[in-house]
Amino acid sequence: MSSTIRSNDFTQYVKILGRGKKGARSLTVDEAEHAMGLMLSGQVAPEQSGAFWMLIRIREETVDETVGFTKATRRYLSQKKPLSIKVDLDWPAYAGKRNELPWFLLAAVALANIGTKIVMHGHTFEGENRLYVEEVIEQLGLQVCQSREQLSQMLETRCFAYMPLGKVDETLASMMDLKYVLGLRSPVNTVVRMMNPFFAAHSVHGVFHRGYDELHLSACEQLGDASVLVFRGGNGEAEVNPERDVTLGKWQQGMASWSNWPKAEQEHKRLKDNVDLSRLTDHWRGDQLDPFGQQAVRQTIASVAGLLYGVTSHEECLVLADSIWLKRDKAYFDSQI
Incomplete structure (x- = not known):
């Protein structure tokens, strides 16, 4: 049951991207950040992530989507053990x-x-x-x-x-x-x-x-x-x-x-x-x-x-x-x- 709920959390984003020429739109910063967060936390099926990325690939990512994906990725990486030395x-x-x-x-x-x-x-x-x-x-x-x-x-x-x-x-x-x-x-x-x-x-x-x-x-x-x-x-x-x-x-x-x-x-x-x-x-x-x-x-x-x-x-x-x-x-x- 919980995996189905998590899967449905992500399905909304595939729908937003794939509703056809008139119905589809790009993601907002918050939507892109949430979608990327779900993928990084392992809550998305491979078929879903493949469809998601290819729908964006067809038209190329927007600035807002790039910002959202990057924010989620940086937050995710910040949870890892920090380096003992500052990088220039x-x-x-x-x-x-x-x-x-x-x-x-x-x-x-x-x-x-x-x-x-x-x-x-x-x-x-x-x-x-x-x-x-x-x-x-x-x-x-x-x-x-x-x-x-x-x-x-x-x-x-x-x-x-x-x-x-x-x-x-x-x-x-x-x-x-x-x-x-x-x-x-x-x-x-x-x-x-x-x-x-x-x-x-x-x-x-x-x-x-x-x-x-x-x-x-x-x-x-x-x-x-x-x-x-x-x-x-x-x-x-x-x-x-x-x-x-x-x-x-x-x-x-x-x-x-x-x-x-x-x-x-x-x-x-x-x-x-x-x-x-x-x-x-x-x-x-x-x-x-x-x-x-x-x-x-x-x-x-x-x-x-x-x-x-x-x-x-x-x-x-x-x-x-x-x-x-x-x-x-x-x-x-x-x-x-």
Whole structure:
């Protein structure tokens, strides 16, 4: 009886979303928050959650829905054991790269080398033609954190830590894995970028589809977030593609701002399909300058440093980035293996 009651609590939301062209509507913030709370607490049947996410996926999530989902997720995550160390920067990495390496990983480690405590989290989909950052981290000999204790330790000693979504929370990982059954990604992909699971002071979001940068920033405003950078990055990761103009959206000090940075490379230098990890390590050590990676890393560091240090000028951000890059520990990856 109780499971039926709980199930009916959620049925109302499927009905709201699926009543047809004239009857259906989007959810309010409160409705979205309640619906997400029911799913996170295990009170929703798999068939219900699948229908729910796909109905939203057809038209794409609204700002109010994103706010509601994120509020519920953050409240849920706040009940977990807190880290023993304060996180400076939250870096979700869920998209995976096609035909190129995750140069943003070098940008993150360079920032960590100057003391910025960064938590990167992501999820891997098996069988997709994508290179996920977790695979690269493992192959480079970096630790994939399996617990919050490991995460705190890595932040204390290395300032950079990576944790798979499944170790952040199994329920959220199961929601992501609905893709295997449904064949499509769901709005959960937006939630995991927005959630900031360890309540860092700053966040950087990479998005792929047009308009999602605006959705993220509008949601950040309603959520009262302190400091967020969002932009359409390489394959949807938080990595500036140097061969394209980029528009950076920033929510900071209660204000939204947008900056347009021209592409750093006028010619195509991307080495398509060359995903040899030695390109990353050789470039990091300074053994070989990668024509594409150099600007991908530089521009990405610049964008994030602008957020961390409150700098708006592209030129000043690049000066910051060059300074940060020069201070990197060239033996960092050697010491991990």
